[in-house]
Amino acid sequence: xxxxxxxxxxxxxxxxxxxxxxxxxxxxxxxxxxxxxxxxxxxxxxxxxxxxxxxxxxxxxxxxxxxxxxxxxxxxxxxxxxxxxxxxxxxxxxxxxxxxxxxxxxxxxxxxxxxxxxxxxxxxxxxxxxxxxxxxxxxxxxxxxxxxxxxxxxxxxxxxxxxxxxxxxxxxxxxxxxxxxxxxxxxxxxxxxxxxxxxxxxxxxxxxxxxxxxxxxxxxxxxxxxxxxxxxxxxxxxxxxxxxxxxxxxxxxxxxxxxxxxxxxxxxxxxxxxxxxxxxxxxxxxxxxxxxxxxxxxxxxxxxxxxxxxxxxxxxxxxxxxxxxxxxxxxxxxxxxxxxxxxxxxxxxxxxxxxxxxxxxxxxxxxxxxxxxxxxxxxxxxxxxxxxxxxxxxxxxxxxxxxxxxxxxxxxxxxxxxxxxxxxxxxxxxxxxxxxxxxxxxxxxxxxxxxxxx
Ligand code: FAD
Numbered sequence: 389x390x391x392x393x394x395x396x397x398x399x400x401x402x403x404x405x406x407x408x409x410x411x412x413x414x415x416x417x418x419x420x421x422x423x424x425x426x427x428x429x430x431x432x433x434x435x436x437x438x439x440x441x442x443x444x445x446x447x448x449x450x451x452x453x454x455x456x457x458x459x460x461x462x463x464x465x466x467x468x469x470x471x472x473x474x475x476x477x478x479x480x481x482x483x484x485x486x487x488x489x490x491x492x493x494x495x496x497x498x499x500x501x502x503x504x505x506x507x508x509x510x511x512x513x514x515x516x517x518x519x520x521x522x523x524x525x526x527x528x529x530x531x532x533x534x535x536x537x538x539x540x541x542x543x544x545x546x547x548x549x550x551x552x553x554x555x556x557x558x559x560x561x562x563x564x565x566x567x568x569x570x571x572x573x574x575x576x577x578x579x580x581x582x583x584x585x586x587x588x589x590x591x592x593x594x595x596x597x598x599x600x601x602x603x604x605x606x607x608x609x610x611x612x613x614x615x616x617x618x619x620x621x622x623x624x625x626x627x628x629x630x631x632x633x634x635x636x637x638x639x640x641x642x643x644x645x646x647x648x649x650x651x652x653x654x655x656x657x658x659x660x661x662x663x664x665x666x667x668x669x670x671x672x673x674x675x676x677x678x679x680x681x682x683x684x685x686x687x688x689x690x691x692x693x694x695x696x697x698x699x700x701x702x703x704x705x706x707x708x709x710x711x712x713x714x715x716x717x718x719x720x721x722x723x724x725x726x727x728x729x730x731x732x733x734x735x736x737x738x739x740x741x742x743x744x745x746x747x748x749x750x751x752x753x754x755x756x757x758x759x760x761x762x763x764x765x766x767x768x769x770x771x772x773x774x775x776x777x778x779x780x781x782x783x784x785x786x787x788x789x790x791x792x793x794x795x796x797x798x799x800x801x802x803x804x805x806x807x808x809x810x811x812x813x814x815x816x817x818x819x820x821x822x823x824x825x826x827x828x829x830x831x832x833x834x835x836x837x838x839x840x841x842x
Contacts, residue, residue, distance in 0.1 A: 389475035390417040390555035394424070394467060396489070397511045398482045398622035399444045400582040401451055401552075403545040405509035410480040411549055413506070418553035420474055421452045424467065425460040425562060428488075434744045435567045436712030440580055442566040444621055447581025449563070455554035458561040463492055468499040474557050476503055482622070483507040485516040485655060486750055487662035511619075512652045513542045513626040516659030519652075526660040530766050533656070534649045542630045576711050578617045578746065585623035589615060593632060600640035607704075607715035608789040613644070614713065616747035619651065626651065651752055657765055658751040665754050666735055668763040673770065677836050679731040687730050690823045691722070692740060694794075697822035699806055700780030701725050703793035710793075712746035717783050723760040724774040728833040729824050734761040762837070770837040773830045780806040794819070 391414030393407055401407060410419045423445055430438065449456040459466045471479055479500060484493055497505040510516065519536045520526060527533035569577065578584060592613040596603075603611035618624050626648050633641040657664060668674055679687075690696045694705035704718035714722070719741075726737040738757040742748040758764030784790060787805035791798050796819035797805050808815055815821065 389477045390414045390420040392420045392422055392467070392471055392474070392476045392479045394422045394463075394479055394481050395448065395456075396423075396481060396484060396622075397620065398509075398625075399423075399448050400585070400623050400625070402548040402582060403625045403628050404482075404548075405546045406480045406482045406507075407552075408546060408549065409506055409508045410478070411552060413478045413480070414553070414555065416553065417477070418555035420470075420476070420555040420557060421448070421456045422467070422470060423448070423456060423458050424463045425458060425564065426463055427460065428462075430460075430564075432743060433748075434712065435569050436577060436710075436744070436746050437748065438564075439566045439569050440578060440617055440712070440746045441621065442564060443580025444623060445563055447583070449561075451582065452552075452554050455556055456561070457557045457559075458563045460562040460564075464495045464499055467496050468501075468503075470557065471500060471503050474555065478504045478506050480506045480508065482509045482511060483515065485510055485512075485659045487658070487665055488750075490662070509546070509625075511622050511625070512655050513630050513648055514540055514652055516652070516656045519656060526656065527653070528657075528765055530650065530653050533653050534646065537649050537652060542627050545625065545628045545631060570710070578614065578713075580623075582623050585615070585618035588618065589613070589624060589629065589632070593636060597633065597636060597640045597644060598638060601643040604643065605717050606783055607718050608784045608786065608792075612715065616749075616752075617713070620747045620749050653765075654751040654755040657755060664758070665750055669755070669758050669765055670763050673761070673763050673837065673840055675840050676733075677731070677839070678733050684730065684732070687823045688726075688732060688736070690820065691726055691730060691737075695820045696725070696824075697809075697820045698725070698776040698780075698826075699787075699790040699794055699797060699808060700784060701776050703784075703790045706793045708741070708744050712744055714745070717779075719756060720760055721774050721776060721779050723757055725776060727757075727761045728773045729776075729826060729829040731829070731833065731836070734758065734763070770841070771834060773833055775826060775830075777806055777826070 391410040393410040398404055445458060467479060484490065514537055519533060519540050578588060596611055599611065603609050619626055630645055630648055633644045661669065691705060694702040694709065696702055701722050704714050704722050708714045723737055726732050727734050734757040738754050741753050755764050759766065762770035781803055785803055787803050790805045796816050797808060799816065800808060800811065808819055
């Protein structure tokens with residue numbers, strides 16, 4: 389029988405070790421490509437996320453000459469059923485190292501019985517669990533991890549097969565329709581598919597990589613690669629990017645590889661500490677007092693809608709809702725606002741991000757939030773509270789980013805857009821007043837941090 393290749397977060401044919409293994413095993417019977425639309429994952433996704441996933445599946449279906457089977461349901465039922473239907477010799481995957489994926493794959497393996505579930509590769513440049521301290525224990529801080537990661541080396545990309553025999557299965561496929569996204573946003577969404585990933589990477593590598601080290605903190609310049617959605621669903625493998633960036637060389641390439649290493653680090657942390665997805669990585673700040681009640685809920689809602697009255701926070705949140713993406717600096721800033729100005733537990737903000745981000749990723753996202761909250765690995769000091777006005781002036785000096793996302797402020801010229809309450813004519817029509825006084829909330833946050841630290 390054919391070898392089933394079960395795609396999860398590796399929706400590509402290039403540099404795909406599981407595909408090579410499936411080709412070998414399937415022989416003349418070929419490879420049957422499968423994607424399972426898991427309602428658990430689908431139902432939790434916002435429109436831009438779904439839109440991108442469906443586009444990537446369509447591209448994969450084309451790349452497999454229409455052979456891709458898409459079935460909806462719990463993979464623990466769907467995969468073994470399909471394997472029996474087609475008399476599969478084996479089922480091939482890239483290893484999923486997250487807590488949910490590990491449980492799911494163990495259950496699928498059990499249900500498959502005699503048919504082996506074969507794992508090759510992971511979605512990371514260096515697989516989680518491979519980089520260890522000399523004494524065999526995992527790293528808990530990024531910088532020493534990154535040194536060991538460099539020393540370990542990133543494997544060469546796998547070959548891309550020239551020819552493949554695709555097996556076919558009977559029955560209609562379950563590829564859902566892509567949800568509508570506003571036309572003005574659709575142009576800004578990443579072009580789905582492996583070819584889209586390659587084109588986006590080449591454009592970045594040729595035009596912006598060189599300046600990346602200097603400009604990566606500026607949300608107004610579009611200076612980052614925006615490869616995160618592609619990396620998340622595996623339209624390109626990170627080791628391809630590492631090797632390609634290193635081939636270019638220079639400070640930009642070094643800075644870029646360092647960020648890819650960060651992605652590996654957080655996946656490694658989650659591998660060793662699956663509980664750190666939703667529980668505090670370090671619990672010295674456990675027991676912090678949080679705000680609840682009607683006023684707190686109204687403030688959270690203002691944050692979710694991009695109507696806090698702080699222009700750069702609102703711009704970032706509106707970009708998230710519209711494009712399903714946000715610049716790294718802005719993620720740090722709006723997360724800080726959620727945790728330290730609105731006094732909310734980080735998990736609620738992390739959940740909101742995961743729903744809306746096209747690149748929403750449990751390890752990068754939740755450890756990013758833990759970092760901001762001061763409970764993560766390289767915890768940012770708890771007394772560091774981002775000021776939304778000075779951050780705006782620093783990273784969006786001319787206000788272009790704010791004007792792009794907050795139409796109510798489009799008429800305000802230059803950097804003054806960061807303090808609309810100081811405009812001679814007062815707050816522009818329709819733009820909300822600030823939901824909190826930042827200076828006051830900063831004091832409250834510090835007092836509460838001090839209280840739990842004893
Ligand atoms: P670039 O600057 O071009 O970086 C290249 C790649 O390196 C990224 O695509 C990403 O894969 C990786 N990378 C960069 N910065 C980080 C980082 N700090 N941590 C881990 N990997 C990094 N990233 C996600 O992929 N998914 C998330 O859900 C996510 N949530 C975040 C939540 C918060 C609160 C914070 C502070 C950061 C989060 N990040 C997340 C990390 C980072 O913000 C994004 O990876 C980055 O903004 C994506 O844009 P880019 O591809 O243009 O990045």
